[in-house]
Amino acid sequence: MGKVYNWQLGREMDYPYAAAFPDRQFAFVFNINRCIACQSCTMACKSTWTFSKGQEHMWWANVETKPYGGYPQFWDAKILGLLEKANPGGQHWGGAPKDDPKGPYGAFEGQTIFEAAQKTLVPESARVLGYLPTDEEWNSPNIYEDNPVGERGKPMAWDAQGVELPEHKTWFFYLARICNHCTYPACLAACPRKAIYKRPEDGIVLIDQSECRGYRKCVEACPYKKSMYRGNTRTSEKCIACYPRVEGKDPESQGQPMETRCMAACIGQIRMQGLVQINRDGTWAEDRHHPLYYLVHVAKVALPLYPQLGTSPNGYYIPPRWVPRPYLRQMFGPGVDQAIERYTNPDRELLAVLQLFRRSNRIIFSYAIEEGPKIYEGELRGKKITLYNDTVIAFGRDGKEIFRTTVEEPFHSRGGQHANSI
Numbered sequence: 001m002g003k004v005y006n007w008q009l010g011r012e013m014d015y016p017y018a019a020a021f022p023d024r025q026f027a028f029v030f031n032i033n034r035c036i037a038c039q040s041c042t043m044a045c046k047s048t049w050t051f052s053k054g055q056e057h058m059w060w061a062n063v064e065t066k067p068y069g070g071y072p073q074f075w076d077a078k079i080l081g082l083l084e085k086a087n088p089g090g091q092h093w094g095g096a097p098k099d100d101p102k103g104p105y106g107a108f109e110g111q112t113i114f115e116a117a118q119k120t121l122v123p124e125s126a127r128v129l130g131y132l133p134t135d136e137e138w139n140s141p142n143i144y145e146d147n148p149v150g151e152r153g154k155p156m157a158w159d160a161q162g163v164e165l166p167e168h169k170t171w172f173f174y175l176a177r178i179c180n181h182c183t184y185p186a187c188l189a190a191c192p193r194k195a196i197y198k199r200p201e202d203g204i205v206l207i208d209q210s211e212c213r214g215y216r217k218c219v220e221a222c223p224y225k226k227s228m229y230r231g232n233t234r235t236s237e238k239c240i241a242c243y244p245r246v247e248g249k250d251p252e253s254q255g256q257p258m259e260t261r262c263m264a265a266c267i268g269q270i271r272m273q274g275l276v277q278i279n280r281d282g283t284w285a286e287d288r289h290h291p292l293y294y295l296v297h298v299a300k301v302a303l304p305l306y307p308q309l310g311t312s313p314n315g316y317y318i319p320p321r322w323v324p325r326p327y328l329r330q331m332f333g334p335g336v337d338q339a340i341e342r343y344t345n346p347d348r349e350l351l352a353v354l355q356l357f358r359r360s361n362r363i364i365f366s367y368a369i370e371e372g373p374k375i376y377e378g379e380l381r382g383k384k385i386t387l388y389n390d391t392v393i394a395f396g397r398d399g400k401e402i403f404r405t406t407v408e409e410p411f412h413s414r415g416g417q418h419a420n421s422i
């Protein structure tokens with residue numbers, strides 16, 4: 001085991017290989033507050049990549065209802081349980097979130113799946129703590145859809161009163177997931193064939209199908225369970241981040257990098273994907289007007305999914321406002337309270353950047369804001385708010401404008417000549 005720096009944990013950690021970072025890293029932000037579980041993303045992926053024989057059970061992109069739903073079932077509860085067993089009572093964070101890109105969430109004092117493996121696993125060759133889901137657990141990818149949590153331990157005991165933010169007593173939320181194209185991939189670490197690699201140009205993690213022999217070590221090791229076994233080819237497969245689109249090779253993209261199919265299909269406009277610049281120590285290079293850099297490192301409204309697992313996932317989530325905080329802190333780390341506070345009371349820049357989601361399928365590399373007039377002043381949840389109709393402008397890799405949009409949504413009125421005849 002070598003030592004690598006994991007900025008999401010605010011410390012060095014053990015990893016089987018020496019650190020190597022891409023020039024730019026595939027990353028994304030999902031705003032959970034907006035997901036409606038329409039599954040358009042899921043079907044866009046399925047109909048593009050996993051519609052063939054032997055792939056029936058594969059959903060590289062999926063949306064599950066938390067806390068009970070999961071694909072495969074209980075994937076997160078299971079890996080958290082294994083870690084707890086390996087390090088009883090020790091899986092906690094120390095310190096508080098701080099203004100330091102090398103450890104913005106404080107320091108994780110527990111053990112990652114790489115560290116815990118050394119204590120618990122035989123044979124010695126096992127490098128990652130994990131488990132193989134059963135065939136049944138891959139069934140029913142949308143099990144427990146819309147099942148809320150009520151009073152603990154009492155089935156169907158929902159809260160009868162109306163409730164207000166900050167927390168609902170009866171709650172659920174939709175968690176949209178794809179492979180996180182992790183900075184320290186567990187799938188790659190576990191593969192005895194070295195069939196899994198991380199591309200130096202964009203950090204996308206791929207399985208070389210000609211090298212894979214289907215040992216399923218990656219399926220066992222990936223804590224997010226995003227590597228899947230295909231019985232008829234006897235190989236494992238996973239999300240490929242629609243790399244031809246990211247490379248600008250899709251005929252629609254005219255040579256410019258495009259977002260993946262699941263991002264482009266998102267009806268709820270919850271998704272934004274990008275390519276972020278990486279420093280030589282694995283931290284994000286300062287890129288003040290890159291929308292993902294802004295959301296993750298400046299506004300700090302978007303947080304990694306289960307950072308304590310240690311793979312440094314490149315999927316970030318704006319947490320749902322109505323969910324009890326202990327659950328969210330477990331899922332997204334100690335940055336949750338600050339993220340929800342900022343998202344609930346957005347400043348002028350955050351409000352403008354949030355308008356960038358899904359106005360185009362092109363990958364945004366930077367943005368600029370042109371100030372507009374004041375359009376509203378009032379009170380929201382006891383706080384004074386002022387809204388400005390600023391214009392936010394998105395630029396592509398070539399520095400050219402992709403689109404511009406405003407904070408105030410345009411108002412369209414149907415003219416009399418187009419009267420609805422229904």
Ligand code: SF4
Binds near residue numbers: 178186205226238311
């Ligand atoms: S999410 Fe899983 S499959 Fe994807 S890169 Fe990370 S460890 Fe590998």
Ligand code: SF4
Binds near residue numbers: 270271
């Ligand atoms: S398409 Fe968007 S809104 Fe619909 S389920 Fe997927 S992430 Fe949620």
